Amino acid sequence: MNNLVPVFGFLGPLWQWLMEPLQAGFMIKAIWVSAFVGVVCAVLSCYITLKGWSLMGDAVSHAVVPGVVVAYALGLPFAVGAFTFGFGATVIIGYVKSQTRLKEDAVIGVIFTGFFAFGLVLATKIPSNVDLFHILFGNVLGISQSDIIQTLIAGGATLAIILFRRKDLLLFCFDPNHAKAIGLNTQLMYYTLLSVLALTIVTALQTAGIVLVVAMLVTPGATAYLLTDRFDHMLAISVATSVISCVLGTYFSYHLDVSTGGSIVVLMTILFALAMFFAPKYGILVQKLRRQMPQVPTV
């Protein structure tokens, strides 16, 4: 690099400016954590979008708040409290749905706002050093060592479970009846997917915060879904867009001094919009062209 400096004099400072965040140890850490979270969320998001569980993701993410507060108050790892309440909320949602004539979205709406409100009440009453702002919006730049460990454990468990059961989970999303017909325990698959969802939210909590975590759980899968008809490609595209957004988002949030979770999700949304307009098969542009030139055979 140094011998290039005389030729492209401006590159030196630019390079320095680009590298500056990477000099700080906490930035390196934050970027690695975000990238990891990006992978975990992207993998799960393929299943969540195909299953139609986006709203469930939103619900679980809000329902973890009281769990985080209680965990801090009791001196437990935040992940334990978050998982317990997140998963507990899904069980309650399932129960209420089976016992009433309400539609699922109404049940979800009632339960998760209830949990969230309870969390707010707790957070403002229990004296603890929980920073509500950090729970809501994430704080990956200031992530502690123990939080990193919890993130890695939750994320690692998620990836392991999905890797191990990926075909069955896909079958469960596509055709639960057939899954049952070949003797699979669909009830177990349902709760497996829900607990993996809760684990992923625990994983992403520090990076995106509960308000934005649903974007990380839905957007990469939705983007990939617009770009391909094959599930393995969908997984790859989802992971790629997610990791790119997470790494660049974290990086830019340092330079621009803006919210990390916010910039990650903005990037994801931009990629989604690009896919929506320019996707080769399902893009709005191609479909417009096809309509104008009906003689062009569709692929």
Place this chain on the structure above:
Amino acid sequence: MRSDTFGITVENISVTYSNAHLALYNASCYVQPGTITGLVGPNGGGKSTLFKTIMGFVNPNQGRVHVDGLSVKMAQKRQLMAYVPQADDVDWNFPVSVADVVMMGRYGYMNMLRIPSREDRRQVSESLERVGMTDFAHRQIGELSGGQKKRAFLARAMAQNSRVILLDEPFTGVDVKTEKRIVNLLLQLRDEGHTILVSTHDLASISTFCDRTILLNRTVLAQGTTADTFTEENLSMTFGGLPLSSLPQPRSLPQWHHE
């Protein structure tokens, strides 16, 4: 009707959906092994509900189902039952190919990781071949015509290689040629020893390939060999003005409705 017999035994089934609609009441029937049995009834008569009950997707509020003498759960664990759904029960935008779908018929034979063996692959390509869908193996499932979709799911049932195959309206929206082709496949499968229950609205073709017939309108109104059962009289009872007195009386009288 005993539960230790082969074939499908349905004993006194009643099904109420969560909206309190009584879709089936006191329905009993028997599907003989190694036959093709046609299931006939009006729209909303409960054909799909009966299928879903036999498959264990819907829990009846009374009654029992046995398949080859086993409970439904046990029968499924042993890969005894395959089901070809009515077309509108499938998400056609799902990113899976025809070959992927047919391979799902083999999952029950694979290990936990569902890694296909050579035998699994052979069964898949053979099933695709038999339904004439080899050329479409790598198409996304939504990019098929109605008849091709039916054949893809029939191929999955064949790959599953189960003794009992249930098909919910495989002929709806299918042209004459494809219908002939599916019928021929069903006849072959029967001759190979499979037990087949098939619902259809194509009354004209029933007597050409169904050994036995079950007439259903919220309960089983008649059953037996097609020659005995598929009569003018029975059909008008099933589809037309229902002489209430001739029916087994349900515990709570449902309202009859005609569509």
